[in-house]
Amino acid sequence: xxxxxxxxxxxxxxxxxxxxxxxxxxxxxxxxxxxxxxxxxxxxxxxxxxxxxxxxxxxxxxxxxxxxxxxxxxxxxxxxxxxxxxxxxxxxxxxxxxxxxxxxxxxxxxxxxxxxxxxxxxxxxxxxxxxxxxxxxxxxxxxxxxxxxxxxxxxxxxxxxxxxxxxxxxxxxxxxxxxxxxxxxxxxxxxxxxxxxxxxxxxxxxxxxxxxxxxxxxxxxxxxxxxxxxxxxxxxxxxxxxxxxxxxxxxxxxxxxxxxxxxxxxxxxxxxxxxxxxxxxxxxxxxxxxxxxxxxxxxxxxxxxxxxxxxxxxxxxxxxxxxxxxxxxxxxxxxxxxxxx
Numbered sequence: 001x002x003x004x005x006x007x008x009x010x011x012x013x014x015x016x017x018x019x020x021x022x023x024x025x026x027x028x029x030x031x032x033x034x035x036x037x038x039x040x041x042x043x044x045x046x047x048x049x050x051x052x053x054x055x056x057x058x059x060x061x062x063x064x065x066x067x068x069x070x071x072x073x074x075x076x077x078x079x080x081x082x083x084x085x086x087x088x089x090x091x092x093x094x095x096x097x098x099x100x101x102x103x104x105x106x107x108x109x110x111x112x113x114x115x116x117x118x119x120x121x122x123x124x125x126x127x128x129x130x131x132x133x134x135x136x137x138x139x140x141x142x143x144x145x146x147x148x149x150x151x152x153x154x155x156x157x158x159x160x161x162x163x164x165x166x167x168x169x170x171x172x173x174x175x176x177x178x179x180x181x182x183x184x185x186x187x188x189x190x191x192x193x194x195x196x197x198x199x200x201x202x203x204x205x206x207x208x209x210x211x212x213x214x215x216x217x218x219x220x221x222x223x224x225x226x227x228x229x230x231x232x233x234x235x236x237x238x239x240x241x242x243x244x245x246x247x248x249x250x251x252x253x254x255x256x257x258x259x260x261x262x263x264x265x266x267x268x269x270x271x272x273x274x275x276x277x278x279x280x281x282x283x284x285x286x287x288x289x290x291x292x293x294x295x296x297x298x299x300x301x302x303x304x305x306x307x308x309x310x311x312x313x314x315x316x317x318x319x320x321x322x323x324x325x326x327x328x329x330x331x332x333x334x335x336x337x338x339x340x341x
Contacts, residue, residue: 022305024298024324027088030218032134032284035094035120036078040269043105043115045076046156047262050105052173054079055157057101059170059213065093068216071135071233074157075145076261077269080138082131082218092330094120104177109266126285126294128220134284135218135233140240146248147256150241155258160237164217164226172209 037043044050054074062069066087073080085093094116102115125131137144142154151160162168172178217226224232248254283294304322311319321328323337 022302022325022327023091024301025085025088025090026324027086029085029088029090030125030131031081031083031085031090032123032125032138033081033083033090033094033120034078035081035098035116037115038113038117040077042076042264042266042268044074044079044156045262045264045266046074046154046258049108049173049175050266051155051157053104053108053175054101055213056170056173056211057097057104058157059168059211060207061093061097061100062213063211065089065096067093069159069213070131070216070218071138072157072159073138073141073154075141076156076264079157080141082125082134082138084216084219088324090122104173104175107177108175123281124283124294126283126290127287129286130284131218131220132233132236133286136236136240139233139237140244143241143244143255146253147261148258149245149255151237153258155262159215162215164215164230166215168213168215170211170213172205172207172211178205 068084071082098116285291308321321336328334329336
């Protein structure tokens with residue numbers, strides 16, 4: 001049963017005029033995620049302290065929300081992630097990641113506001129070949145943007161140097177939120193304030209001192225060992241880098257270079273205009289039939305969601321929403337069908 005004081009809010013959420021199309025969030029989805037900084041600003045410019053903050057918060061958010069990370073790389077104003085959403089919690093993961101990263105960067109810079117745009121790009125990857133292509137695209141992004149010649153020269157956060165199954169231990173950074181709290185405690189003690197006043201101004205962090213980031217092999221090409229699959233990704237990455245080097249040579253272009261990238265102000269943004277009206281794909285894959293199947297699943301979900309919404313707005317409050325419904329299940333606790341195995 002729906003609580004009486006929550007009916008109006010649920011009605012507004014269910015009303016199609018008030019929300020974007022429903023999100024299909026299923027456990028076990030393999031996704032290619034792109035999240036951009038607000039206003040395309042260089043909020044993640046890869047200086048050492050920013051990279052430390054980013055990798056700690058990212059690893060913490062991924063661990064807490066059951067994300068299997070297959071590949072990740074952070075550019076100056078966006079990041080790419082190839083992952084499996086094991087528990088179907090991707091929106092929670094992004095909300096937590098955005099909130100904690102924003103608070104820490106803002107504390108370090110004396111700024112305010114969120115860091116990511118409200119809606120990250122999430123594309124369901126439907127086959128093995130496209131998974132590897134997405135991984136290579138992620139790692140080659142600094143080269144494709146003409147920032148560095150080789151991906152290993154990129155100073156930002158990247159999983160390039162990790163092997164499948166490798167665990168990287170990341171210590172909590174002593175800056176941002178954590179540095180600010182520590183300084184307040186020390187200042188209070190120096191001025192002779194009471195212990196109670198000092199502890200109020202600088203409480204110790206409840207976040208772990210160390211977190212682990214594990215690079216998980218994507219569930220593709222079962223005939224290959226972990227080492228063979230990682231070598232294949234790196235081989236394709238090398239070939240892509242050579243293609244980009246040849247293309248720049250033909251056009252007479254040079255890369256910007258890591259030093260100039262890091263010298264950019266975090267409040268800057270690219271000078272190139274952005275296409276604001278391009279298509280936003282929801283699925284990707286090399287196999288035509290796998291793409292069609294995924295699109296059909298989404299169409300069936302949206303049709304089932306529309307039927308449930310119509311019944312709910314007609315007063316049938318015990319309607320069961322289709323599997324993958326995020327808002328009604330998580331925010332309002334309404335009954336939903338279970339996900340298929």
